Amino acid sequence: MDSVEVLMACPMDSYLEQQLEKSFKLFRFWTVPDKSSFLASHKDSIQAVVGNAFAGADAELIEALPKLEIVASFSVGLDKIDLAKCKEKGIRVTNTPDVLTEDVADLAIGLMLAVLRKLCESDRYVRSGKWKKGDYVLTTKFTGKKVGIIGLGRIGMAIAKRAEAFSCPISYYSRTEKPEIKYKYYPSVVELAAHCDILVVACPLTKETHHIINKEVIDALGPKGVLINIGRGPHVDEPELVSALVERRLGGAGLDVFEHEPNVPEELFGLDNVVLLPHVGSGTVETRQAMADLVIGNLEAHFQKKPLLTPVV
Numbered sequence: 001m002d003s004v005e006v007l008m009a010c011p012m013d014s015y016l017e018q019q020l021e022k023s024f025k026l027f028r029f030w031t032v033p034d035k036s037s038f039l040a041s042h043k044d045s046i047q048a049v050v051g052n053a054f055a056g057a058d059a060e061l062i063e064a065l066p067k068l069e070i071v072a073s074f075s076v077g078l079d080k081i082d083l084a085k086c087k088e089k090g091i092r093v094t095n096t097p098d099v100l101t102e103d104v105a106d107l108a109i110g111l112m113l114a115v116l117r118k119l120c121e122s123d124r125y126v127r128s129g130k131w132k133k134g135d136y137v138l139t140t141k142f143t144g145k146k147v148g149i150i151g152l153g154r155i156g157m158a159i160a161k162r163a164e165a166f167s168c169p170i171s172y173y174s175r176t177e178k179p180e181i182k183y184k185y186y187p188s189v190v191e192l193a194a195h196c197d198i199l200v201v202a203c204p205l206t207k208e209t210h211h212i213i214n215k216e217v218i219d220a221l222g223p224k225g226v227l228i229n230i231g232r233g234p235h236v237d238e239p240e241l242v243s244a245l246v247e248r249r250l251g252g253a254g255l256d257v258f259e260h261e262p263n264v265p266e267e268l269f270g271l272d273n274v275v276l277l278p279h280v281g282s283g284t285v286e287t288r289q290a291m292a293d294l295v296i297g298n299l300e301a302h303f304q305k306k307p308l309l310t311p312v313v
């Protein structure tokens with residue numbers, strides 16, 4: 001397989017790069033100075049693209065690579081891949097489900113605790129020496145808070161299971177009610193937001209879920225409510241979120257993802273009711289290795305004409 005040309009869309013993970021290099025002829029797209037002449041000269045040879053949450057395969061790249069057979073994403077989210085175009089052209093698509101579920105759910109709970117108990121702010125208080133001048137402010141209890149989840153899939157369910165251990169009543173919104181699940185279903189995001197203390201975004205980013213968190217939802221969540229986003233940045237109308245947080249119309253937010261990563265609205269930097277993370281939901285050594293092994297496993301399966309491990313298209 002070492003003659004199979006694989007294009008990596010952006011920097012992702014050094015272990016993944018090493019493994020790809022062992023088995024394939026790897027090209028790092030971000031290091032290519034003239035992308036159009038590179039694509040023109042490799043259009044008859046590149047057979048695979050490896051993407052992730054930041055760069056994948058859009059219609060333009062797919063059209064530029066007529067020999068493309070597979071897009072293997074180093075992510076579970078597929079929002080950077082033109083799935084319709086892949087289907088139309090018979091290009092296979094794989095992702096990395098399940099292996100990252102626990103890490104993302106752990107992080108969501110971490111964000112809830114960090115926002116309500118002001119963990120990051122308290123840490124800054126101790127480091128700055130302010131503790132010597134007086135005790136820290138009281139914070140908000142997490143146990144028993146009502147948790148509402150948008151998208152009760154693999155990650156949403158794992159968050160629900162963890163929050164249950166904190167005696168949190170769980171409710172959810174998704175396109176369809178799941179009768180086998182005991183949690184309360186709300187048929188709209190606004191109703192869910194109005195009936196919970198902590199609203200978690202855990203659905204995929206699609207045309208329908210773009211700005212699923214808008215002013216109406218934020219108002220329904222209210223000045224004591226907390227938004228946790230471990231989905232994708234564009235799920236949230238960010239200027240609306242920023243104004244609501246600055247004006248204290250929303251209680252707080254724990255954000256792993258942002259609308260224009262790695263740019264984060266600077267108005268958030270001075271607020272003590274937000275916790276900001278650099279899109280690290282799956283960012284542990286163990287999970288990134290498992291994700292990389294899955295990408296390699298899918299590519300090997302495809303080029304050995306075996307069934308894909310985690311096919312999407």
Ligand code: NAP
Pocket residue numbers: 076077078097098100104150151152153154155156173174175176177202203204205206208209230231232256257279280281282283
């Ligand atoms: P999943 O198992 O496919 O679950 C997604 C859930 O979202 C499904 O239960 C689905 O239920 C629901 N959903 C789909 N479209 C919806 C819509 N229009 N409105 C409301 N709900 C909708 O996916 P997962 O493995 O849990 O991953 C979820 C997302 O998390 C990924 O797509 C990715 O963007 C994000 N993620 C982020 C990180 C990070 O680093 N922060 C890491 C991994 C994943 P219905 O079909 O019933 O609607």
